[in-house]
Every structure is written in C-alpha cells, then in structure tokens.
Amino acid sequence: MQRTPLLLLLLPPPLAPLCPLIFSRSQQICDSSDLNALQGFVEGLQSSALGWSFNGSSSSNCCHWVGISCDLGSALVKRVIGLDLSKKSLKGSVSSSLxxxxxxxxxxxxxxxLRGPVPVELFHLPxxxxxxxxTNMLSGLIPAESNLSSIQVFNFSFNSFNGTHPILAGSSNLSVYDVSSNSFWGPVDTGICNSSGSVQVLQFSENMFSGDFPAGFGNCSSLTELSLSETGLTGTLPDDMFTLSSLSQLNLKGIHSLAS
Known part of the structure; x- marks a missing residue:
C-alpha cells in the first residue's frame, strides 16, 4: 500500500522547492562538515549506485549530486538542506553521521x-x-525524547519498529504522522494532538497496541484522516471523537466492542 501521493498533496508550500531543487550557479562549494556527514552515510551502505565522489575537485560540489539540495544563499560555501534518496535501491544501515x-x-x-535501528541523532535536527x-526494513526502538521542533511530515510506516510509538513532543507544526504497519505496542498516546493544532493525518493502523480506545483525539481540531485499524484496541468511542468536524476518513476496522 502506497500513500506517497497523499504526502505530496499535504506537503506544505515551503517544502515544495526541495523536491527537487535546481541550481543555476556553477560554483558551489559544500560545507566540509556536510561532506563528512555524507561520506559517513555512504560508508554505512552495503552498495550504492549514487555516483557520489569524495575524491578530487568534484567532492567540493556536492550540491549537484543525485538527491542533494543546498541552500540558495549568496555565500560561496553551501549547506545541505535536502536529501531525497527515495527508491534508490539502497541497502545497509542509516548512519548516525546524518x-x-x-x-x-x-x-x-x-x-x-535499509535495515537496523534509526540513529538517535536524526531526532535532534531542529x-x-x-x-x-x-517502506524499508528498519527496526528497533524509537528514542523517547526528540528535538524535531520544525517537523511537519513524519512517516515511519511499513518497517519493523517496536516499543512505544514516538510522541514528538514540542512539534507544533506537525501535519502528517504515519507509524502504520510496524510492531509498536502499549497504549496509543494522543499527546500529539496537544503538541500540534495543525495535525491533519494520523495513521496508527496494523500495530500491536493494547488498551482502551484513547481519548484526546478531539484536540486535533484540524484532523481529516484517522486510521486505527487492526491495532488491538478495545472499548468505546470517547465523546470527543464526535467533535472532529473536519474528519473525512476514519478507519477502525478490527476494533471490537465500539459503541457510544
């Protein structure tokens, strides 16, 4: 099941120029720390057909490499602001160097x-x-604490993560949150709705959650899509579910004993 079109439709305007970003300047030099981070990432891959070169003069021009976007400032030294390597047949692990x-x-x-855990460093990119x-083969626990204060789209679906699902406290701009098709357990935490008033999509389906259907989704006043199908939740629908006037898609398949 692919929901990429949904994410693209909901992608906020400030992100659109990043997919992809085309540069007209011929002279662009990458920041040395960014180059080191990219090299560490490649070293964590089992195989790579990206064509990135870290040798010779071309290594300083990473802004023109496949999948990389840099800032458009006037400074000669550019900073990497986008890394889009979707569907590149990458194998290996996600390096903490990112x-x-x-x-x-x-x-x-x-x-x-990609396999293995997600490095904690990715959760501290403000x-x-x-x-x-x-849609990888990533696994392991997600850090309890994060500093993703600017995050708008968070998609970890179709992997093998376990433990409790990430809360993303303090992420006041969050719009799309998808952790479906994993092995998360424990209760569903609706604290996401307290952190962000702009949440439109919440996808929790096909996990191993337990407990009663949670209250608190009513605080997601902009919610248009909510999926909790095949999650193991039980109980009744809380009253605040009926205050979601923008909700157009609700999937509760597999949740028994629902009533109000």
Missing part, C-alpha cells in the same frame, strides 16, 4: 532496503520539516 547535517530540512529515504523512512 546528524551532522544540522541544516537539513528534508530527509527522504523511503522505498529502499530544522527538519520532512522525515520519511517508510
């Missing part, structure tokens, strides 16, 4: 064959607006 891309706004590694690691 945390060195401290100006990154977009990170899309979806539809690859400028990151889109984080899409969906």
């Amino acid at each position: 945390g060195g891309l401290d100006q990154l706004k977009l990170l899309n590694l979806s539809y690859n064959s 400028h990151l607006e889109l984080l899409d690691l969906s």
